[in-house]
Amino acid sequence: MDKVETLEEVSSALTGEKKKIVLKEHIVEIVSDAGEGAQKAGQAFGAISARSGNGIWTVEIIPAEIQPPPRSKAGGSGNRIRVGSFYVTNAGDEADLVVAFNEQALLGRFESDNLKPNAIILLENKWREHADPEIKKLYRDTMEELKNTKLRIYEVPMERECLKIVDNAQRGKNMWALGMLCSVYSRDMEAARNEIRLTFAKKGEKVIKPNIDLLEAGYDWAEKNLDFKFEIPSAGITKPQIVVNGNQAIALGVVASGMDVCAMYPITPATSASHFLSEIFENVGGVVHQAEDEIAAAAFAVGASYAGKCAVTITSGPGMSLKTEVLGLASMAEIPLVIVDVQRGGPSTGLPTKVEQGDLLMSVFHTHGDAPKIVMAPATIEDCFYAPITARKIAETFRMPVYVLSDANLATGQQPFTKPEFKEEWVAPPFDQSPVPKGKAPYDWDEETGLSKRIIPGQPNGMHTVTGLAHSNMSKVAYEPKTNQDGCDSRSKKLAAFQKTLQTPKVYGKESGDVLLVGWGSTKGVIEEAVDAANEKGYAVSSLHLKYLQPMASGIKEILQNYKKVITIEINYSDDRKYQIFDENNRRYANLAWLLRARYLIDVDNWSNVYGQPMKPHSILDMLNEHFAK
Amino acid sequence: MFGINQNCEIALPDTYYTLEDYQSNVPRWCPGCGDNSILTSVQRLCRDEQLPPEKTVFVSGIGCSSRFPHYMGTYGFHGLHGRALPIAQGVKIRRPDLDVFVNMGDGDCCSIGTAHWIHAVRYNMNLVALLHDNEIYGLTKMQVSPTSPQGLVTNTTPRGAFLKPIKPLSVTLGISNVSFVAQVAEWMPELMYDVLKMAYHHKGFSFVRVVQRCPHFTPHVFDNILSPDAALLLQHDDGLRSSDTMLKIYKSQEEHDPSNLNRARELAEREDCLPVGILYRNENVEVYDETRRRKRAVTHEMRKAALEKEFSKFLVEPVTGGNGHA
Numbered sequence A: 001m002d003k004v005e006t007l008e009e010v011s012s013a014l015t016g017e018k019k020k021i022v023l024k025e026h027i028v029e030i031v032s033d034a035g036e037g038a039q040k041a042g043q044a045f046g047a048i049s050a051r052s053g054n055g056i057w058t059v060e061i062i063p064a065e066i067q068p069p070p071r072s073k074a075g076g077s078g079n080r081i082r083v084g085s086f087y088v089t090n091a092g093d094e095a096d097l098v099v100a101f102n103e104q105a106l107l108g109r110f111e112s113d114n115l116k117p118n119a120i121i122l123l124e125n126k127w128r129e130h131a132d133p134e135i136k137k138l139y140r141d142t143m144e145e146l147k148n149t150k151l152r153i154y155e156v157p158m159e160r161e162c163l164k165i166v167d168n169a170q171r172g173k174n175m176w177a178l179g180m181l182c183s184v185y186s187r188d189m190e191a192a193r194n195e196i197r198l199t200f201a202k203k204g205e206k207v208i209k210p211n212i213d214l215l216e217a218g219y220d221w222a223e224k225n226l227d228f229k230f231e232i233p234s235a236g237i238t239k240p241q242i243v244v245n246g247n248q249a250i251a252l253g254v255v256a257s258g259m260d261v262c263a264m265y266p267i268t269p270a271t272s273a274s275h276f277l278s279e280i281f282e283n284v285g286g287v288v289h290q291a292e293d294e295i296a297a298a299a300f301a302v303g304a305s306y307a308g309k310c311a312v313t314i315t316s317g318p319g320m321s322l323k324t325e326v327l328g329l330a331s332m333a334e335i336p337l338v339i340v341d342v343q344r345g346g347p348s349t350g351l352p353t354k355v356e357q358g359d360l361l362m363s364v365f366h367t368h369g370d371a372p373k374i375v376m377a378p379a380t381i382e383d384c385f386y387a388p389i390t391a392r393k394i395a396e397t398f399r400m401p402v403y404v405l406s407d408a409n410l411a412t413g414q415q416p417f418t419k420p421e422f423k424e425e426w427v428a429p430p431f432d433q434s435p436v437p438k439g440k441a442p443y444d445w446d447e448e449t450g451l452s453k454r455i456i457p458g459q460p461n462g463m464h465t466v467t468g469l470a471h472s473n474m475s476k477v478a479y480e481p482k483t484n485q486d487g488c489d490s491r492s493k494k495l496a497a498f499q500k501t502l503q504t505p506k507v508y509g510k511e512s513g514d515v516l517l518v519g520w521g522s523t524k525g526v527i528e529e530a531v532d533a534a535n536e537k538g539y540a541v542s543s544l545h546l547k548y549l550q551p552m553a554s555g556i557k558e559i560l561q562n563y564k565k566v567i568t569i570e571i572n573y574s575d576d577r578k579y580q581i582f583d584e585n586n587r588r589y590a591n592l593a594w595l596l597r598a599r600y601l602i603d604v605d606n607w608s609n610v611y612g613q614p615m616k617p618h619s620i621l622d623m624l625n626e627h628f629a630k
Numbered sequence B: 001m002f003g004i005n006q007n008c009e010i011a012l013p014d015t016y017y018t019l020e021d022y023q024s025n026v027p028r029w030c031p032g033c034g035d036n037s038i039l040t041s042v043q044r045l046c047r048d049e050q051l052p053p054e055k056t057v058f059v060s061g062i063g064c065s066s067r068f069p070h071y072m073g074t075y076g077f078h079g080l081h082g083r084a085l086p087i088a089q090g091v092k093i094r095r096p097d098l099d100v101f102v103n104m105g106d107g108d109c110c111s112i113g114t115a116h117w118i119h120a121v122r123y124n125m126n127l128v129a130l131l132h133d134n135e136i137y138g139l140t141k142m143q144v145s146p147t148s149p150q151g152l153v154t155n156t157t158p159r160g161a162f163l164k165p166i167k168p169l170s171v172t173l174g175i176s177n178v179s180f181v182a183q184v185a186e187w188m189p190e191l192m193y194d195v196l197k198m199a200y201h202h203k204g205f206s207f208v209r210v211v212q213r214c215p216h217f218t219p220h221v222f223d224n225i226l227s228p229d230a231a232l233l234l235q236h237d238d239g240l241r242s243s244d245t246m247l248k249i250y251k252s253q254e255e256h257d258p259s260n261l262n263r264a265r266e267l268a269e270r271e272d273c274l275p276v277g278i279l280y281r282n283e284n285v286e287v288y289d290e291t292r293r294r295k296r297a298v299t300h301e302m303r304k305a306a307l308e309k310e311f312s313k314f315l316v317e318p319v320t321g322g323n324g325h326a
Ligand SMILES: Cc1ncc(C[n+]2csc(CCOP(=O)(O)OP(=O)(O)O)c2C)c(N)n1
Pocket: B062, B063, B064, B065, B066, B081, B104, B105, B106, B107, B108, B109, B132, B134, B136, B137, B138, B139, B140, B145
């Protein structure tokens, strides 16, 4: 997506008198020490922008530690907001403008390549005259150093200005900064004031008033003192939007799905979904049970589902590993279950707060023996809302565990989506508990589809014992070799029957060409943006995004065959061919590439990494540039 | 004079469940295995309590003892090694109409599933848990168990078990929210029946350790407690009162008030005898499934309203025209 004006043009325009520069998009970051409220200000700025009809994507900047030392590079906490005059699908490339409450947080973002080389910086300058000589020196030295960069730094007396209004600037600087941003991006101040009223609604007028004063002061200061002003025209979004992150969307989806039970054990970055669910689930008769560990959580969920109360268990990688045995049981005993895995960096404890898509192969294949299950992956925040509803339907219809693979990127990202209208059919009707005919098989496997109607406790005449042992259609322990074969066949047929219901995914871009990028999960927006940019450069590149990973829809092979080269784009590990030791005999591919190669016998390549960072559209473009330069 | 209605009819239940209604497959335990006698007592209890088989669920782990549900004519869930308790909790949490029993071996409960055992006591859900303690791993062919006596020769301790055994009763009595702890030996069918009956009627989590013979692998571990003289029969008005016959056979008795937790702990520690009966009983402990019971039925309208309420907190309605100015 080209901007109306490039940043270079913006920079040169800045030198003249203050005029309003119209932009197609901007990426804004606001970073502070933890607890200084940058996140709140960032979220508010995102919401105000969405109210103005802009497309937005916001994502939290999270320090790795709970209490990082103040003024440290790794301790920056805040928000990144991408604002566009189009529907924004991802966090984008590097930031254009940064509000930083101290120079170390700024350095942290700069050195981790998150800023454009010539980004505009609005930096708190109180450190220049700080009482602590070390801090003072560090600040001054840093500023000297940064002179050698192209960053356009404005030193802003944030604290000094705030102290004119409140006694403790620590607690209000974020709103002052928000006011400054509202001036810079020509935001409607009434919308901004309303946002503050909403944010502090619970705390009352005593808190709202000073915050609005700070907001206005920040605005006025910027109007008078900054020599630039931007405008990002509306994207024409007019329908009411919901602005939540992916975890909140999943929690709302669980409520909408009519599920009764969520059993979980806390783990980053999945926990906030359960936090939010704990707030609201009881209002609709649900229960969030924090079990003693993930095994118990999964077993509890299986028990509830077995008893006819469909359950979800929410976790992340290490928890998935622990749940493995129970999930195999659910597959074997044909108990419906929804498993949400908010993926993080692995293996082991890995990168707890960072994004990775490393659990795909595990999801498809984990558990010993053959345990069919369905794996789907939401690609947007909106998908996160609908995923639990769909997953529950599939789980109950096909009597199978359904995995929903979200990731840290979706978990903390916010992207407005059209407010859903609740539909009664989202909620499965209560289980029919009428008596079953005597002698009815609890696994009355349909010869063609493997499907059978579930019998749950409470149904007269239906008494039987479910078991994880190989069993016959009567749920009797298998002592004959054929019984296990029959059971495995039937359970696999269900997966095939489900596969028949899937629609072939649509290609983004031309239906044939030089390169097809294939992605899954949270990277859809980034990949498609890269495809647009590549097409503008004249490359024949398209993309395909898969929401169902196991099973996959028909027709995918035919799509792959229409391109000279197929490359999966994934945030997970694959061997880098720059190391000599990796060759065709030992090379390990990225998760999806393995699956595609195995199923379609096509020489699928991959482009993946495990930096734990959201993917950037231009990094994909760089890869394509290299590819086409060859 | 109490206004007896002459026209009243006594409603007789139209179904009467017999023992056969609680039977299913023929048990495949070894001859003389103590699990057989546990099964008989449990089936008798179900019959006497007239538990509708469709409303009764037996959840087990993996082991010889965990085959139990297959032999019941009720619903059953033969789960995973060690995981019977959390599965049973899940079954119960939104199905107060079901009576849920749990069968575990000593490996199940006191080794691989220890965390669940501890927390099950703390959750104090309405479940009856039976620990079939044969002090050995039966199904996997005679490996040492956490409850095996020190020195026991097993396939993994050919020169004798190294460690002192865990005491399941002491552990259970040490956990907060403990509400019912009993011990019985399966060779005392009458007492077992009485204890199971109390466990069934107890409000909360009833933990019953059943000392269970495994003639196949450990024919002699219980030699010192098989004689009636080795048992210490616990009696109390708030616990159990045994029949005269029982009192004649089991002469060593103690008046033990089951609300006395300290005395219960002392009894649990005894190694010179086998205290049998109700060690501890307290119905004033909060019951998790009741605490977390659904407050009211949920209609589609309520669900919709709840969602709308949440949506409204996150709603942004774009201002038409987009770019307002200050
Ligand atoms: C995860 C797992 N580990 C190990 C086993 C093997 N296993 C099955 S039963 C059992 C122990 C049985 O002993 P216990 O629980 O005392 O039951 P018993 O057979 O004595 O009744 C073991 C180790 C298993 N099924 N699953």
